[in-house]
Amino acid sequence: MILAAAWIGTAGCAGSAPVLLSYTDTNIFNGYDIMNYTDTVVSDLSGERFCIVTDEQNHMIDEAITAPSVLLAGVDSNEVIFANNVYEQMYPASITKLLTALVTLKYADLDDIATVSYNASHIPVAGAKLCGFAEGDRISVETLLGGLLVYSGNDAGIVLAEHIAGTEEAFVEMMNEEALALGAVDTHFTNSHGLHNDEHYTTVYDMYLVFRKLLDYETFLAFINLPEYTAEYRDAQGNPVSREFENSNLYISGRVSAPSGVTVIGGKTGTTSNAGYCLITYFRDGNGNGYIAEIFKASNQSDLYTQMSHLMELIP
Secondary structure (H helix, E strand, O other): OHHHHHHHOOOOEOOOOOOOHHHOOHHHOOOOOOOOOOOOEOOOOOOOOOEOOOOOOOEOOOOOOOOOEEEEEEOOOOOEEEEEOOOOOEOOHHHHHHHHHHHHHHHOOOOOEEEOOHHHHOOOOOOOOOOOOOOOOEEEHHHHHHHHHHHOOHHHHHHHHHHHHOOHHHHHHHHHHHHHHHOOOOOEOOOOOOOOOOOOEEOHHHHHHHHHHHOOEHHHHHHHOOOEEEEEEEOOOOOEEEEEEEOOOHHHHOOOOOOOOOEEEEEEEEEEOOOEEEEEEEEEOOOOOEEEEEEEEEOOHHHHHHHHHHHHOOOO
């Protein structure tokens, strides 16, 4: 990781970033009407603001943590609290969609209307998670982001990619360029959704960089905190369509409880047979301090959330 370290700074942790005071109370998002929302950057987080995991920090041991690649870091302090194999290349599954969301928020207009293609509505992978969009449906970029981030719909990722870049292949080039610009030098993606490809990989640390950048965007924070989302759009004949999507993050949907004193803001799930069970979570302690926690390749969903809750209990 010489390139990443040289880009960010010297080994250790970079300087503190401004606290995002507008997000101390997560309840401002629950029930929030995303539609007609105008995106703005939360605050100026210019300069060095990422932690760097040193070789000495990257092999921490905790008997309760069995997943092979794990990171827990402070958002405001940039402190590395727990790290193990964070630079190991792994399959990310739908964690991929974080980079899709970042490119979308950076380059697309949320009010733009995209048309669902045959390609996006006919994903030839058994068991792929789909929003159920049909060819010819006309959907706003904002609504597609809801399907992408809340429900983790693979079809939403392809529609966004084709709308923004013309083809998914061209959009993936944008994704990989954006990753490199962030210092995510061990990432190479081949699609916008995370369905398995041997050449589609990243690291826990690289996705930490992507997620940390996404915290700049109010729209992102609002979406990942929604327990459910209603997608409203028009079909090919112009008829209104409404679909309800539950958040794939079990902390946000209310199916799993976080430890006492911890408020989960949101995150992103990812699961395939090759990637195992993956989760990145943004949460706050009782004093409003923010943390990012990541677990890649847990053996099952129960272990994933048990280990994530354990990480939350490790904060100072």
